[in-house]
Amino acid sequence: MNDVRRSGHRAGSHLIGRERDLAHIRSHFHGSGRGAALLLSGEAGLGKTAVLEAVAAEFRHGGAHVLHASGVQYEADISYAGLNQLLVPFFDSFDSSDSSDSFDSLEPHHRDALRVAVGIGGGPPPNRLLVSTALLFLLRRAAGEKPLLITVDDLPWLDRATTSVLAFVARRLAGSDISFLAATRVTSDDAFELSDLSEHRLQPLDDVASGELIRSAHPDLPLMLRRRVVAEAHGNPLALVELPTALKSRQEAGASLPSVLPLTERLQKLFASRVADLPRASREVLLVVALEGTGDLGVIEAATGSGPVVDALEPAERDRLLTLSTTTRRVSFRHPLIGSAVVTGATAAERRRAHQALADALTDQLERRAWHLGEATTQPTEMVADLLERAARLRSRRGDALGAVAALTRAAELSPAPADKSRRLAEGAYLGAEATGELADASRLLAGAQQADPAAESSLHAAAASALLLINQDGDVGTAHRVLVDAIEEGEHGWDASDETLLEALFTLNLLCWYSGDPETWPPLFRAIDRLTPAPPDLLWVCAQTFADPARTGTRALGRLDELLTDIGEDPARIVRLGHCAVYPDRLAALREPSMRLVESGRAGTVPLRRYLAALLHVCLADYDAGKWDQVLALADEGVRLCEENGYRFLTRKFQYPLALVAAARGDTEASAVLTEEIVGWATPRGADGVRALACHIKGLTALGSGDFESAYLHSTTLTPVGSLPPYQPQAMAGAMDVVEAAVRTGRVAEAAAHTAALRASTMAELSPRLSMLVLACEALITTDESCFPLFEEALSQVDDGQWPFDTARVRLFYGERLRRHRLTSQARVQLAEAAQVFDQLGAAPWKTRVAAELRASGQVSVAAARPIKDPLTAQERQIATLAATGLTNKQIAERLFLSHRTIGTHLYQIYPKLGINSRAALRDALAALDMGDAG
Structure with a gap:
């Protein structure tokens, strides 16, 4: 059967990705008057059977009777075998002693013809025209009682006699209550007798539907594998459901992923039969084409050693298995699974010979040569393992972390020495945890590294992988930090600043220190950076200065950071790490475009998941600052979903932060409370105080919006004690103005002044125009006389119009309040009206309510009077x-x-x-x- 009857093409009662097809079929039958026929065509595995069943179910639900026949290969030579299937529901009535009205009303010669044709009666073979007419009369009489649908599946395997009879009937349905729907392959010639019917061709599923189907059928399949399957399946539902089965079994066996995906028995049955009938010479060249991967005829000819291969490929081109261009000298399979079928159908020895031939032809291309040698080699060989490791380095630098993991895994399999095998598996585990998002694979590779050389000390890669896995699973940040610090300080790496392994470990340690929120975790990182020779790389040094304690050390790195931002480049790791540097100095806007490109590439499956998620988070934070809050909700929700699907528990909390920020500012206290409790519930038992600080900021902001200033003071001072900006807690800058506002509004004048003094004493105001505005606004808030007005004006002058709209609108609200209290009502209304417009655009309802109260107190009737009438909805x-x-x-x-x-x-x-x-x-x-x- 060439269908997806049991393949998961459905999600519940919903046929995934076929809504338009079903709508077209409904329109054809219901819009053609009484009686209509339609031919449903499509490549093998596209789900024609599932569509037939969905249509039949709809007809039954509408009260119609459904007759069904399906072509069966071993019955294709039996005349009227298909008609026998179709008329099974009438068999009881074919007995003359128990005739139904519809059958009994037929003329005797018509009844006899049908009995003989379906094998119930005896006699000479009936005339085909007589059988066709008898069937038409029977169906019309049956449809007189209630509407009738005839469905025929696998038309190419239906016997010729039945096909001929059904073609006769299908052309004579006008004016009846009979509908006819038959399914056939696009490439089939067996539907010739029905070829003049209206045809609807099923197309492959689009990427959205493909993703939905594979998630429904294989919810636990890692994202990168899911994308690989979607890319290879080309929208074929059967392939989408079947390919992961072969991949998962290969993973469970600990094998690296192949360049050509293996096929299950069902897929092999569909695609291999078209290859098996080709001449041997064609199959041999096709195997090289499939394994070569790019379709370069020059490489293929060099590998086959037989000169031009066009003649050998002609039979495959004639059978529509591939397309070949002599102009571009490229060849490609019409469907990638045809190439998979070619590879699966070859023997292991044939595949090894083809890989070796390709390696010999690619002497000037290290990565591709290494891969083919790896596939051609059966015994541990250090030369090939070393070549694969070097190829992995190149792939990693290019941002292809998944390819690097695959190369390292194969290199480990071919490593003669246990120490080398362990080292390569550990590096693969680190890349899996840090970049690709394949946490389950990373755990498996790390366990393999430990088993390969149990006596070896933990390598930097193994320690970093262990640390990342710990914080994503049930371990605590403190343990993860100790594991990595011990490996860094005890390792024999020489503190070489060009040692990529050491630098990766230090970048990981930087993140772990932030998660901990403990000042005591940072000194080991700074000691290690200071020991690097001849000097630490700029990106690492800047990241440590701006991410650890930016209120004190960030300004010393601003010059280098701004230089780095002039040459961002396309390396995903570099973009993400520049994003870490840019968060607290408010430079994320400069990275939004390259970060968004990473997000788009991540969605397309061409960038590793971890890079995709980090870039997505940076876009969320940039959009929050820019006031694009609806986009923040959509993007952060995307991030939460991806993290939950792929086990990135710690990153889930980071995406919940912008969701909770928007909820807090918009007055959705219930959503804000739920999100903050989830953040606290995850962070507290793991010792992730840096993450818990995010929740304190949100709680303080929520309370300020609702006017609960006492609660706001308690939450804000939990984040940052009054009168100080605690070291190594950069989130304290985000809540700095919250502390001062809450203190002023609860009458804690001395505390407000002390905290403002602490802000002035830090270098926070030098980091960015926004932070400068906040510090000046705090000074204005604690100034009770008219000298506060120049401070408010200076604060607002720090940022351009449209920048950081929420923070700017808050400062305008404070300014307007103070102006009104000094009876400068007309000036107050200007500030309050601008704040009201921004809060309205942002949907910051509680803040809009506060502005409205101030405007009423200034004598203005409503907020609406302060701005042009507009649609209140975005x-x-x-x-x-x-x-x-x-x-x-x-x-x-x-x-x-x-x-x-x-x-x-x-x-x-x-x-x-x-x-x-x-x-x-x-x-x-x-x-x-x-x-x-x-x-x-």
């Missing part, structure tokens, strides 16, 4: 509200907009108060009223 909110008003559920809206249902719920929670309603049922009227107001 473009995305308007789209969500419109869809919700039509009756779609959150899940249905999420599927249409490629968001999560949780994000849709958050948006609706913000939309209701903007429209002045409190339920989904009121959306339609509220939007209509809004539209009428706009028209007016």
